[in-house]
Amino acid sequence: MRLPDGFEEFAADASPRLSDTARLLTRDAGQAEDLLRTALAQVCRAWPRVRHAPEQHAHRVLVRAYAARWRRWRSEPPAEVPSERADAHGARMAVVRAKVWTARRRRVAAVVVCLLLVGATAAAVTWRQAGEPAVASFMIPEVQDADEYFGGNRVVAEGSAEAPEPVVVRYLPRFSPPALLTECLVDGDRRTDFRVAVAINGVPSFEGLCGGLPGAGEDWRGLVVGREAEVAVTALPGAPAGGGEPRPVPAGTEVRVRLGEPVPVDEYPLPPRPERLSPVREQVERQGGRVLLWSDPADPDRVQQVTAVLPEDGVYGYFTNAPGRVLVDFGGVTRVSGSWDYANLVSAGDLPVAGEVTITARPEGHRGDWALVLMTT
Secondary structure (H helix, E strand, C coil): CCCCCCHHHHHHHHHHHHHHHHHHHHCCHHHHHHHHHHHHHHHHHCHHHHCCCHHHHHHHHHHHHHHHHHHHHHHCCCCCCCHHHCCCHHHHHHHHHHHHHCCCCCCCHHHHHHHHHHHHHHHCCCCCCCCCCCCCCCCCCCCECCCCEECCEEEEEEEEEECCCCEEEEECCCCCCCEEEEEEEECCEEECCCEEEEEECCEEEEEEECCCCCCCCCCCCCCCCCCCEEEEEEEECECCCCCCCCECCCCCCEEEEEEEEECCHHHCCCCCCCCCCCCHHHHHHHHCCEEEEECECCECCCCEEEEEEECCCCEEEEEECCCEEEEEEECCEEEEEEECCCCCEEEEEECCCCEEEEEEEEEECCCCCEEEEECCC
C-alpha cells in the first residue's frame, strides 16, 4: 500500500507542530509520540476527504484521542474486593490487575496499515526546522527545591518501595483531595507505561498512569480532613495505548509516591521568567475550537466572564504560557487549572454542565497569558 499523494510532504511539514500539541496535551514524550502516530494514521486514511485542510483535521484527532483516553482512565471503576480477603493487600489488588490484563487490541485494519507506513515517514521527519522557535514541552512534573514542591503543592508526605510491594504512606490530611505524584523507575530510568492502583485505608479507590497527576474527579472517599489516613500505591502492568499485551512491572522497580497540598501562588518557588514567552494565541489558533475567554494582556489576574451555550459531553481546554492558577466557575461548578512553569501548557477536562451557562474565570497570581477554549471533539 502506497501513501496517498501529498501525504508524505504534509507529514514532514506538520509533524513538528503536531508533536508540540501532543506533548502539551500529554506532558509525556512517549504518549505524545503515540498520539502523533494516531493522528497521522487517521489523516492518512481520510486523505481524500481532508487533504484540503489536513493539519486542522489532525489537531482535532489529537484532541479527540487525548480526551477519549482521559475519559477512559477516569471512568474505570475501582475494583471490588472479596470481603473475606479484604485484609490482604494482594487480594485487594487482584481484581484490579485482572481488569488491566483484559485490555483488548482495538484497531481498524486500515489504520494499522497506515500506522506502519506513517511510522517509517515519521522516523524520517526532521522534528524541528532550523530557525523555528522552540515551544517548551510541559512534561511530567518535577519536584523542586529539595523535593518540597510539585505542581502548585507542598509535599506533606512521601514514601517509596520496590515492586511488587506497595508504597504505604500515612499522614494527617489538612486538605482534601490531596495532590498525588507517582514515579516508577527501572534501573534509574523513569517509566510512564505502567499504571498504579491507589487504595485509601485499605479500600481500592482509583487507578492512573504512573508519572501522571490524577484528575479532579478521582475518588478519594475515605480520606477525612483531620483524621490520619493510609494511602497505598501499587504499580501494575500497563497496556499499550493501541492495545496488545500489558507490559509487566519488573521486580525491584522503584515506586515513589508524594502527597501534596496546595499553597498560595505567591509562596510557590517559581522558576526565573524567560525574556520571551511563547504566544498562547498561536497555539490556540493552531489547535482550533471556540475561545470562551481570553486573559487581559494588561492584567492577567482580571476576572473574566461570558455566557455561552455548552454542548453535552463537551471538553474544555486551558492554554497558558506562564505560572498561575485560574478558578473557572461553570454555572456554580468550579474547576481549577494552573501551571507552575514558563512552558506552554494545554490541559483538557470534561465540561461539568451543559446548556446556557455563565462562565466566570478568576485568575490567581498569573504571570502571563491564558485562554479557556471549547475544544472541537
